[in-house]
Amino acid sequence: MDSEEKKKLVAEEASKLADDGQIVGLGTGSTASYFIKALASRNLDITCVSSSKRSSELAESLGIKTLEPENVEKIDLYVDGADEVSKDLDLIKGGGGAHTLEKNLAYRAERFIVIVDDSKLTHLLGDFPLPVELREEFLDEGKKALEALGAKVTLRENFKTDLGNPILDCKFSAILKPAELERIINNIDGVIDNGIFSKEKVSEVLVGTDEGIKRLS
Missing domain, CATH: 3.30.70.260 (ACT domain)
Structure with missing residues (x-):
């Protein structure tokens, strides 16, 4: 299984965590884009807030209703990728340049779910700038x-x-x-x-591997 297949696998699994009536936060990047597409395929009655213009545009093109983050009081679920995930579940994000808005959504969410392929796992943060x-x-x-x-x-x-x-x-x-x-x-x-996301904010990490999905929390 290549990295793109692993990303799709965890994105589809994460989309199952969303439910009708929820406010769902959308991350930015290739893995987040797979999540947005998987979420759209479920045809749920949800409203989304995005961490970037490009994620909003993708969601709206797929028929998902979006609002600006400042117009939302609470976020039930936020799903996003990461550039690095340490053994303690600290993160580095921001390869796509959206980490400030991503952090705003992640830290406001009831649940923050991180979706990555196993190449993003590391012992300590620092390999990724x-x-x-x-x-x-x-x-x-x-x-x-x-x-x-x-x-x-x-x-x-x-x-x-x-x-x-x-x-x-x-x-x-x-x-x-x-x-x-x-x-x-x-x-x-x-x-x-900055792009460090402390582990206290992460609810769960879904990791795509050759053997399937590994859950870290």
Whole structure:
């Protein structure tokens, strides 16, 4: 089973967690897109909120009703992929540049379900560069502060988030204390948010493997 088949497998399984009358949060990226398509095929009476314009456009093209996140008081279920999942279920997200809005939805949701193929599992976070969204006028200052934390920092070229901000991709050798680093980075002047999602917010991880679906919680 290749990685795309594994993504489809967990996306279809996650779609079964949604039910009529719910508010469902939609993530961003290839695995999240499989989830949106699987969700649409169930023809449920649901309303969705999206973490990006492209996910909203996909959902609406498939007949799913969407609302802006600020118009929703609660989210019953949020499903999204991840770029890395540690053994402790901490995450790095933001390869698609939507981590700020993804985190907003994930942390507001009653249940946050992560769907990945097994190539995304790692012992410690850090193999995947950590995305940091920040205001453009703080780019130089932010880059220096992140380098002082031990990161190799590169500007994501020709990219702006849906909020209109640039992203610095930060390569750490290993992230031993994800929650602490998440807090430290978010306290840097100009930073909007970074791509660490602490394990306390994750309800369950569905992992696509050659043997089927593995559940981690």
